[in-house]
Amino acid sequence: MEKLIEAMRTYMASNFSLYLKSHTAxxxxxxxxxxSLHALFQEQYEDLQDQIDVIAEKMRRLDFFVPxxxxxxxxxxxxxxxxxxxxxxxYLEALLEDHDAMLKLxxxxxKEAERxxxxxxxxxxxxxxxxxxxxxxxxxxxxxxxKD
Numbered sequence: 001m002e003k004l005i006e007a008m009r010t011y012m013a014s015n016f017s018l019y020l021k022s023h024t025a026x027x028x029x030x031x032x033x034x035x036s037l038h039a040l041f042q043e044q045y046e047d048l049q050d051q052i053d054v055i056a057e058k059m060r061r062l063d064f065f066v067p068x069x070x071x072x073x074x075x076x077x078x079x080x081x082x083x084x085x086x087x088x089x090x091y092l093e094a095l096l097e098d099h100d101a102m103l104k105l106x107x108x109x110x111k112e113a114e115r116x117x118x119x120x121x122x123x124x125x126x127x128x129x130x131x132x133x134x135x136x137x138x139x140x141x142x143x144x145x146x147k148d
Contacts, residue, residue: 001062001116003112003115004062004109004112004113004115004116004118005059005062005064007105007108007109007112008055008058008059008062008064008109009059009066009067009076010076010077010078010105010109011055011105011106011109012052012055012056012059012066012067012073012076013067013072013073013074013075013076013077014076014077014078014079014101014102014105015048015051015052015055015102016048016052016073016077017073017074017077017078017079017081018048018079018095018098018099018102019045019048019049019051019052020081021079021081021082021094021095021098022041022044022045022048022095023041023045023049024081024082025037025041025082025091025095026038026041026042026045028082028085028086028091029041029088029091030085030088031087031088031146033088033142033145033146034088036142036145037088037091037092037142037146040138040139040142041091041095043138044095044135044138047131047135051128054124058121058124062118062121078101078102078105079098079101082094088146089143089146089147092139092142092143092146093143095139096136096139096140096143099132099133099135099136099139100136102132103129103132103133103136106125106128106129106132107129109125110122110125110126110129113125
């Protein structure tokens with residue numbers, strides 16, 4: 001159970017970090033593709049934001065506490081923050097890498113849930129993997145348009 005708990009804590013912190021990065025991209029994107037990228041980043045940060053409470057409730061159902069505080073989230077997250085505004089292309093490239101990393105993390109969490117035979121959590125994680133694949137596809141497609 002300890003491996004699942006640690007995996008879920010990492011997932012919570014990483015989801016929160018990716019939410020913040022996507023929201024930052026939404027705020028700071030500029031250029032000729034502003035409108036479409038602004039909307040894309042909003043769609044993605046809203047999805048990630050919606051998951052914060054869901055993940056927390058999944059953790060509490062496992063009877064352990066959710067990491068508290070930004071310092072703990074930063075320490076547990078697999079992502080680094082954006083520290084400055086960057087180009088639209090750089091936002092897309094960074095977030096594409098982040099969704100790839102999130103998929104790898106979700107697969108690890110899934111394996112731990114499977115080891116514990118937690119079907120409800122496995123179903124949730126499978127759905128989240130599908131959503132991150134969708135986000136990744138939309139980013140990759142947008143990245144191709146920006147480069148054209």
